Amino acid sequence: MRNDDPFNPCRRGLLAVGGALAMATALQPWRAFAQAVGGGKLPIGVIGSGRIGGTIGGLWVKAGHPVLFSSRHPEELKDMVAGLGPLARAGTVAEAIAFGDALFIAVPYGALPQIGKDYAPALKGKIVLDACNAVAPRDGALAEEAQRNGIGTTSQKYLPGTRLVRAFNSMSYMIFARDAHRPDPKLAIPIAGDDLAAVQVAAGLVRDAGFDPVIVGNLADANRFALGAPGSHQEVSAAELKQKLSLP
Numbered sequence: 279m280r281n282d283d284p285f286n287p288c289r290r291g292l293l294a295v296g297g298a299l300a301m302a303t304a305l306q307p308w309r310a311f312a313q314a315v316g317g318g319k320l321p322i323g324v325i326g327s328g329r330i331g332g333t334i335g336g337l338w339v340k341a342g343h344p345v346l347f348s349s350r351h352p353e354e355l356k357d358m359v360a361g362l363g364p365l366a367r368a369g370t371v372a373e374a375i376a377f378g379d380a381l382f383i384a385v386p387y388g389a390l391p392q393i394g395k396d397y398a399p400a401l402k403g404k405i406v407l408d409a410c411n412a413v414a415p416r417d418g419a420l421a422e423e424a425q426r427n428g429i430g431t432t433s434q435k436y437l438p439g440t441r442l443v444r445a446f447n448s449m450s451y452m453i454f455a456r457d458a459h460r461p462d463p464k465l466a467i468p469i470a471g472d473d474l475a476a477v478q479v480a481a482g483l484v485r486d487a488g489f490d491p492v493i494v495g496n497l498a499d500a501n502r503f504a505l506g507a508p509g510s511h512q513e514v515s516a517a518e519l520k521q522k523l524s525l526p
């Protein structure tokens with residue numbers, strides 16, 4: 279088989295490596311600029327830059343984090359990132375994953391399996407804050423699976439190899455936009471994850487966004503603040519949320 283045959287497995291592998299290197303090279307100037315302007319703050323990639331992703335990502339930009347917002351149509355994000363200033367940029371999902379030392383994913387739950395499949399190598403080892411909710415009328419069998427096996431466990435199944443933390447799924451974007459950085463006591467945000475270091479990074483990002491993190495437990499405990507659960511839609515302080523969930 280000729281080396282220039284496009285169906286040659288070796289050639290396909292070289293093309294994949296070349297594509298990855300090209301992406302990394304393209305991101306280097308932005309990362310260097312972001313680190314200089316952001317003062318060493320954590321670069322964050324946002325997957326799904328709608329109401330939740332755009333709101334929380336915008337709060338991180340205002341806190342000094344460089345953020346790359348992504349969607350299937352990044353050109354539609356230009357006005358949003360222009361309004362956020364030099365620390366915000368729009369790009370593809372692949373660019374957001376490559377850019378972010380932490381990722382924030384806020385997409386319809388039914389999109390998770392495909393994202394996990396399409397970007398598995400790039401996602402491996404990444405800290406991922408998961409705000410996706412499974413809704414039965416929209417997500418069908420996947421919502422049933424999340425209900426049966428637990429939302430955190432199901433998200434981890436479809437985003438294998440990630441250091442997953444459930445966060446920012448328990449309230450609407452309007453509440454986040456209204457109550458960010460409110461006077462003490464801050465609004466409590468429940469979070470849960472199996473990786474303790476990733477949970478601590480997520481807790482710091484919750485604080486930077488203007489809220490008070492409450493660590494509920496591991497991914498199995500994320501059910502306690504899933505839609506319809508006692509910890510969901512609680513516009514309360516950390517002390518009040520801990521009391522409601524019988525946390526120490």
